[in-house]
Amino acid sequence: MARIVLQIVCLLTVVLNVFAQPQTKKTGKKQSLAVIAYYAGPADRVDSFAAEKLTHIIFSFCHLKGNKLAIDNARDTVTIQRLVALKKRNPQLKVLLSLGGWGGCETCSDVFSTDKGREEFARSVKHLLDYTKTDGLDLDWEYPAIQGPPGHKFMPEDKPNFTQLVTQLRKAVGPNKEISFAAGGFTTFLEQSIEWKKVMPLLDRVNLMTYDLVHGYSTVTGHHTPIYSTPQQKESADNAVRYLDSIGIPRNKLVIGAAFYARVFENVDSVNNGLYQSGKFKHGIPFKAYPGELTPEKGFVYHWDPVAHAPWMYNAKEKLFVTYDDTTSMRLKTAYAVDQKLNGIMFWQLGDDTYSNGLLDVIYNEKLKKQSK
Structure with missing residues (x-):
């Protein structure tokens, strides 16, 4: 009798343990x-990629007209x-x-501050998605609750208002x-702009702009899109992933960003070959122009x-410093995304790439290599 009771208890324990596990769809395939490509180029180039x-x-960008997308x-x-x-x-695309975009969300703080504004916007999104036969919306509000482009309104209430907007x-x-x-x-954005635990369950993913970490307003050079932090520079893709992981955001909803363009700084001293030195942003260069410009x-x-x-890169004669992603960093960044079990990798922007043997090819080939193991 005791043996039968013990067997029943063991069986119940197994059953309870099974039901205690998260129930996920078993496809037999790795995620x-x-x-993900942002695209801000002309229509006549679309078919070439x-x-x-x-x-x-992701088409970049639509804007607000009144309260509507x-x-x-x-x-x-x-x-x-x-x-x-x-x-x-590509039927799966x-x-x-x-x-929005940089400079494209001037009225977002006001529009999304009221129930009426958020509801009217949401209805317009549904209408536009249906009309264009597109698959969804990417919000690029730069930035809720913290300073973005000069003149763009921001206020502390943007943070909960963003949650209500997504809801x-x-x-x-x-x-x-x-x-x-x-x-x-x-x-600053990661810590102050978003109610992460409230927002992320409603979203498919977050596209982390882990580029422009050294940007057009920076007065000291550095890496604008590094994978890892250094003693001189905290901001990096890994820093953003680690922060969100530490507050309980699932890694399989995180997408890291890569840059298909370089940032050039001028009047940069030759110490450390220009890295972490005073400088002034001069201009950007698309990847497709590297072979003719950065020689x-x-x-x-x-x-x-x-x-x-x-x-x-550093140009001692011209005192120019260049920060960018290249084929090596792009391969390593893609490998990082796979190894860390992230949702994906995205980049700004597809129109800056070459039609063949470009950075998208590096991402795709590394993805295939890593996921075939």
């Missing part, structure tokens, strides 16, 4: 890394139509619209449309930071 190597492409002009409408047509080549959006568009947002990859013949010398896992 595939999302490869390798859409088959993307999981998502609006496409700015007929040219942008054509671009969105071309992006949606890429599904004929998701096409999202994006609100209203999810209610309006339903469970099958994707909602994501572009988040500043720097500490040894023009005085640019390549350097690699083994701690940050990031390249830089």
Whole structure:
């Protein structure tokens, strides 16, 4: 009798342990890394890129017209139509619209501060997604609750208002449309702008802008898109991931950002080959222009930071410092995203890439290599 009771207890223990585990869909496959491109180029270039190597492409940007999401002009409408047509080549591709961008969310703080504004916006999003046959919305409000572009209003109430905005959006568009947002990859944003634990259950992912960590307003050079922090520079992709992981945000909802462009600083002293020196931002250079612009013949010398896992260049004659992602850092960044079991890797922006043998190819090839193991 005692033996029978013991067997029953053991059986119940096994059953309870099974039901205590999180119930996940068993597909027999590893989660595939999302490869997400923002696109801010013209319609006539859309078909030239390798859409088959993307999981998502985000049209950049729509803006607010009153309280409603609006496409700015007929040219942008054509671009969105071309992006949606890429599904004929890649049926799994998701096409999202994006609100805002740097300098593109001037009225966001006011519009999203009221129930009326949020509700009207959410309804307009549902209408526009249905009209354009797109798959979701990426919010790129730069930034809730902290300073963004000069002149853009911000206030502490933006933080809970953002939560209410996402709540209203999810209610309006339903469970099958994707909602994501572009988040500043720097500490001030991470700590002050978002009610992370309230927002993330409603979202498919967060696109961490782990680029422009050294930006157009910076007065000291550094890596604008490093993977890891250094003693001289805290901000990095790994720093953002570690912070969100530490407050309980699932890694499988985190997307790190990469840069398909360089930032050039001028009047930079030669100490440490220009790294972590005073300087002034001069201009950006798209990846497709690197072979003609950043050459040894023009005085640019390549350097690699083994701690940050990031390249830089210095031109001693012109006193120019260049920070960017290259094929090596892009490969390592993609490997990091897979190894850390993140949702994906995204980049700004596809129009800066070459049509072949570009940075998207590096991401795609490294993804295949890592996920085949």
